[in-house]
Amino acid sequence: MSAKLETLSENLQKHFGDKIKSLKLALGEVTIEVGAPDYLGLMIALRDEPDFRFEELIDLCGVDYSTYGDGAWVGGRYAVVVHLLSVSQNIRLRVRVFAEDESFPAVESVSAVWSTANWFEREAFDLYGIAFLGHDDLRRILTDYGFIGHPFRKDFPISGYVEMRYDPDQARVIYQPVTIEPRENTPRIVREDTYGGPVHG
Amino acid sequence: MADIRNFTLNFGPQHPAAHGVLRLVLELDGEVVQRADPHIGLLHRATEKLAETRTWVQSVPYMDRLDYVSMMCNEHAYCLATEKLLGIEVPERGKYIRTMFDEVTRILNHLLWIGCHALDVGAMTMALYTFREREDLMDVYEAVSGARMHAAYYRPGGVYRDLPDRMPQYQESTWTSAQKAKARNENRQGSLLDFLEDFTNRFPTYHSEYHTLLTDNRIWKQRLVNIGVVSPERALQMGFTGAMLRGSGIAWDLRKKQPYAAYDKVDFDVPVGVNGDSYDRYLVRMEEMLQSNRIIKQCIDWLRKNPGPVITDNHKVAPPPRENMKTNMEELIHHFKLFTEGIHVPPGEAYAAVEHPKGEFGIYFVSDGANKPYRMKIRAPGFVHLSGLDEMSRGHMIADVVTIIGSQDIVFGEIDR
Numbered sequence: 001m002s003a004k005l006e007t008l009s010e011n012l013q014k015h016f017g018d019k020i021k022s023l024k025l026a027l028g029e030v031t032i033e034v035g036a037p038d039y040l041g042l043m044i045a046l047r048d049e050p051d052f053r054f055e056e057l058i059d060l061c062g063v064d065y066s067t068y069g070d071g072a073w074v075g076g077r078y079a080v081v082v083h084l085l086s087v088s089q090n091i092r093l094r095v096r097v098f099a100e101d102e103s104f105p106a107v108e109s110v111s112a113v114w115s116t117a118n119w120f121e122r123e124a125f126d127l128y129g130i131a132f133l134g135h136d137d138l139r140r141i142l143t144d145y146g147f148i149g150h151p152f153r154k155d156f157p158i159s160g161y162v163e164m165r166y167d168p169d170q171a172r173v174i175y176q177p178v179t180i181e182p183r184e185n186t187p188r189i190v191r192e193d194t195y196g197g198p199v200h201g
Numbered sequence: 202m203a204d205i206r207n208f209t210l211n212f213g214p215q216h217p218a219a220h221g222v223l224r225l226v227l228e229l230d231g232e233v234v235q236r237a238d239p240h241i242g243l244l245h246r247a248t249e250k251l252a253e254t255r256t257w258v259q260s261v262p263y264m265d266r267l268d269y270v271s272m273m274c275n276e277h278a279y280c281l282a283t284e285k286l287l288g289i290e291v292p293e294r295g296k297y298i299r300t301m302f303d304e305v306t307r308i309l310n311h312l313l314w315i316g317c318h319a320l321d322v323g324a325m326t327m328a329l330y331t332f333r334e335r336e337d338l339m340d341v342y343e344a345v346s347g348a349r350m351h352a353a354y355y356r357p358g359g360v361y362r363d364l365p366d367r368m369p370q371y372q373e374s375t376w377t378s379a380q381k382a383k384a385r386n387e388n389r390q391g392s393l394l395d396f397l398e399d400f401t402n403r404f405p406t407y408h409s410e411y412h413t414l415l416t417d418n419r420i421w422k423q424r425l426v427n428i429g430v431v432s433p434e435r436a437l438q439m440g441f442t443g444a445m446l447r448g449s450g451i452a453w454d455l456r457k458k459q460p461y462a463a464y465d466k467v468d469f470d471v472p473v474g475v476n477g478d479s480y481d482r483y484l485v486r487m488e489e490m491l492q493s494n495r496i497i498k499q500c501i502d503w504l505r506k507n508p509g510p511v512i513t514d515n516h517k518v519a520p521p522p523r524e525n526m527k528t529n530m531e532e533l534i535h536h537f538k539l540f541t542e543g544i545h546v547p548p549g550e551a552y553a554a555v556e557h558p559k560g561e562f563g564i565y566f567v568s569d570g571a572n573k574p575y576r577m578k579i580r581a582p583g584f585v586h587l588s589g590l591d592e593m594s595r596g597h598m599i600a601d602v603v604t605i606i607g608s609q610d611i612v613f614g615e616i617d618r
Contacts, residue, residue: 058580
């Protein structure tokens with residue numbers, strides 16, 4: 001398997017050269033990072049070039065890196081991560097592209113390259129507010145009709161902003177500000193580098 | 202000249218053939234579907250966001266509630282991805298138990314699918330037959346985890362505990378006479394493996410009953426043959442996996458191609474369709490059940506001969522045995538840290554996928570080294586398959602949409618997440 005991945009990394013270097021910002025081979029998976037302007041062209045090549053032939057787009061999702069490592073993150077905030085699968089060669093590849101503008105994150109759409117991407121991009125748009133340029137049907141998909149905001153962004157609270165209930169006085173369903181108190185049973189902890197050093201065993 | 206317009210029909214979200222909460226807006230020309238626009242998200246619970254606020258182990262039960270008819274397979278993908286990040290190995294016996302329960306789950310899933318699919322198409326009896334068999338398998342679930350559906354049995358590092366030595370027994374009650382209880386308990390006298398073996402011996406007979414009821418049934422064939430045809434090229438384009446892809450003639454099975462657990466050590470065949478229609482997908486899934494039966498038998502055989510640990514002995518991941526915790530200071534600290542803080546997973550990212558009964562079910566993790574995942578993405582096969590519904594149902598009659606939904610084997614827990 002690892003020989004296959006090394007061939008894949010070499011092929012990627014050979015074909016795309018400096019279009020690839022970084023190439024990582026870790027945990028038996030190849031990850032490449034590309035710039036937003038090169039993204040679409042590279043994806044088409046990954047599908048069509050005989051060296052790659054990634055016929056299937058397995059997954060596409062948004063990631064919000066703003067609180068990564070409790071503020072240790074440097075780099076773009078919104079990324080789109082795509083998982084590709086080549087059925088003919090039995091290899092996988094992960095492609096990451098960062099949206100350039102944080103106030104209006106936008107990435108080229110690949111829904112014309114793989115039709116699977118259609119719904120996945122709608123989902124990433126819905127949950128992260130990442131716009132996909134060239135997508136012909138960019139509607140919300142998972143959240144409620146008339147939902148405001150992008151719930152998977154790290155600054156969106158886990159309990160949301162509004163709750164829904166039936167109001168007997170008005171005899172209809174209404175929205176109101178959430179009444180539940182936020183709580184955290186197990187705090188989130190990123191251990192310092194020296195944790196569990198020689199003193200603590 | 203009268204103005205002729207397309208008719209728009211709202212199918213669901215409360216339609217019995219909508220398999221849960223699918224709202225389908227169908228644009229019809231007479232009775233022919235011009236466009237199908239599924240509106241999903243009515244069951245959206247933001248599982249992925251919830252997982253960001255839970256420790257790594259606390260999210261395992263959420264996995265059961267994704268695809269709630271193939272519970273343990275979901276857990277398996279979650280545990281595989283976590284283990285990949287942690288870089289730990291599961292003991293051999295744990296792997297075999299997982300393989301066995303994945304296949305038990307596959308049969309459970311396919312039984313529910315064939316029952317409901319037939320029910321949608323108009324064959325009432327199938328559901329009664331398949332729920333009879335599901336009962337036995339749910340008892341197996343119950344014996345091993347205490348829950349009939351939402352097991353939470355797999356853990357990062359292995360499985361929660363070893364297989365039990367005895368099966369729960371039926372008791373005499375107002376509804377069950379002593380005689381009846383005795384008859385029901387007859388094959389429950391031995392261990393869980395004995396009970397499961399008895400089931401695997403009985404199952405082929407049951408399976409042939411399904412074939413008798415459906416395979417050559419004239420109505421069944423009229424409803425399924427040539428409905429929802431997908432060519433291999435389109436199946437790849439639309440991202441189909443699992444039986445949906447194999448039905449179109451592509452022999453792709455992660456259990457063979459990228460083996461995990463003990464799949465490289467058991468013997469089984471991968472059935473493949475020819476025409477890519479609903480009938481082929483039906484035949485593929487039917488054959489898969491027999492293959493699963495075969496795998497279960499091999500696992501039972503192996504598990505009988507090879508006792509051993511079922512979960513990793515790395516106590517930074519899995520809790521130490523209770524006995525050691527009481528006598529050993531270090532184990533007590535491990536236990537305390539695990540249950541107050543949870544596992545710490547090294548920073549990085551990983552994607553792990555399993556051959557779920559419905560297709561490729563994958564979990565993608567981004568970790569920043571905390572005791573909770575930074576980002577979890579669930580790659581649900583049903584989500585992708587449903588996105589192909591528009592293309593599959595175009596030009597078909599409205600009644601065929603029900604067949605196509607049934608043939609896609611859709612469960613909303615995983616689509617809406």
